[in-house]
Amino acid sequence: MEKIQFKTQIWTGDGSLAGLNKINDQRIFVVTDPFMVKSGNLDQITDHLKSNNKIEIFSDIHPDPSISTIVEGIEALQKFGATLLVAVGGGSAIDASKGMKYFAKQMAKDDQTLDLIAIPTTSGTGSEVTNFAVITNTDKGIKYPLVTDDILPKIALLDPELVASAPQNITVDTGMDVLTHCLEAYVSTDANDFSDALAEKGFQMVFKYLERVSKDGKDMEARQKMHDASCIAGMAFNLVNLGLNHGIAHAAGAQYHIAHGRLNTILMPQIIAFNSELDKGIMEQPNRAATKYANLARLIGIPVNNPKIAVKRLITTIVQLRKRLKMPASFAEYGLDRQKFDETKNEISAAALKDGTTVTNPRKPSQEQVLDILEKSYS
Numbered sequence: 001m002e003k004i005q006f007k008t009q010i011w012t013g014d015g016s017l018a019g020l021n022k023i024n025d026q027r028i029f030v031v032t033d034p035f036m037v038k039s040g041n042l043d044q045i046t047d048h049l050k051s052n053n054k055i056e057i058f059s060d061i062h063p064d065p066s067i068s069t070i071v072e073g074i075e076a077l078q079k080f081g082a083t084l085l086v087a088v089g090g091g092s093a094i095d096a097s098k099g100m101k102y103f104a105k106q107m108a109k110d111d112q113t114l115d116l117i118a119i120p121t122t123s124g125t126g127s128e129v130t131n132f133a134v135i136t137n138t139d140k141g142i143k144y145p146l147v148t149d150d151i152l153p154k155i156a157l158l159d160p161e162l163v164a165s166a167p168q169n170i171t172v173d174t175g176m177d178v179l180t181h182c183l184e185a186y187v188s189t190d191a192n193d194f195s196d197a198l199a200e201k202g203f204q205m206v207f208k209y210l211e212r213v214s215k216d217g218k219d220m221e222a223r224q225k226m227h228d229a230s231c232i233a234g235m236a237f238n239l240v241n242l243g244l245n246h247g248i249a250h251a252a253g254a255q256y257h258i259a260h261g262r263l264n265t266i267l268m269p270q271i272i273a274f275n276s277e278l279d280k281g282i283m284e285q286p287n288r289a290a291t292k293y294a295n296l297a298r299l300i301g302i303p304v305n306n307p308k309i310a311v312k313r314l315i316t317t318i319v320q321l322r323k324r325l326k327m328p329a330s331f332a333e334y335g336l337d338r339q340k341f342d343e344t345k346n347e348i349s350a351a352a353l354k355d356g357t358t359v360t361n362p363r364k365p366s367q368e369q370v371l372d373i374l375e376k377s378y379s
Contacts, residue, residue, distance in 0.1 A: 008154065015159075034061075063092050067136070069096060074104050086116075090121060116152075117154060117156075124261055129152075174261050176210070182199045183245070183293075184357075188242065205226070209229070241357060242360065251351035256331075258334060262328065274363060293310070345375075
């Protein structure tokens with residue numbers, strides 16, 4: 001038996017922010033990053049919260065939120081006496097807020113739980129509807145996934161105006177992260193009819209709208225569609241987990257500090273080829289992953305008479321999209337030092353195998369196979 005539920009209420013479309021006007025008599029702890037404060041973009045949110053509420057802003061959020069940042073946030077929200085958490089920003093701000101929500105409850109003397117409203121300002125992580133958060137131990141250079149329904153936001157607010165000013169590099173990095181979420185959820189060993197429907201829709205939306213919004217950031221229809229696609233993909237992988245692409249990305253990201261979506265995109269072609277067992281030849285019987293990848297290929301107009309040929313064409317299509325989006329094709333092209341890569345690849349491959357997202361990868365990798373994927377992704 002499978003239990004499928006969506007606990008987060010989603011507010012989407014123009015005017016979504018106006019829903020915040022109904023919040024009254026709360027002590028609201030807003031978690032965000034320094035740019036949101038300095039740019040004045042945070043005012044779009046706080047202007048809707050000022051009526052009969054007290055607001056405290058915690059803006060010490062940086063990429064890959066650390067354990068120490070979570071601790072500082074908990075101390076600040078407890079001192080303020082927060083009754084509501086509002087996360088504003090990308091995945092880092094939302095993940096940090098989830099960590100604060102979870103550990104504050106563990107430390108509380110009563111059973112009071114802080115509700116969380118997640119307001120993403122990038123279209124990529126899907127964190128606003130997931131029970132996932134990633135916290136970094138900066139001393140050890142390790143990322144730890146936190147997975148529990150206790151951190152699910154109560155409300156996810158998707159307003160395209162909040163991503164209208166996102167620069168092209170962030171738009172494409174986060175957009176390709178959405179694509180990774182769709183691909184991994186679709187071939188997950190836990191995939192089901194519900195997650196498949198979400199992953200298929202998100203996948204099609206990325207191919208239809210990401211390049212459009214990359215070329216014209218003021219294309220508000222494409223902005224809204226990519227914002228929705230990010231959320232849809234998040235709902236998909238929240239049901240069935242991810243795979244080796246994210247397992248390696250979590251481990252490598254802690255070492256190399258490459259933007260998460262960009263890192264996923266460098267790895268993606270090699271992961272698809274590995275999962276599909278393309279090394280065994282295109283005339284061999286396709287495995288489950290190859291058959292499912294071929295179905296995604298069909299959804300974007302690629303012929304699928306031979307599933308493995310369809311997978312190869314899907315990889316080529318993704319590589320071509322990556323090129324048009326002006327993203328690096330390899331670690332070397334990104335500028336990663338070869339010596340640094342050689343010094344860390346064994347540690348990364350070992351950590352990837354232990355990552356919680358790797359558990360549902362459709363093909364179980366060895367450390368040698370992960371090293372091979374890393375080597376091919378380097379150059």
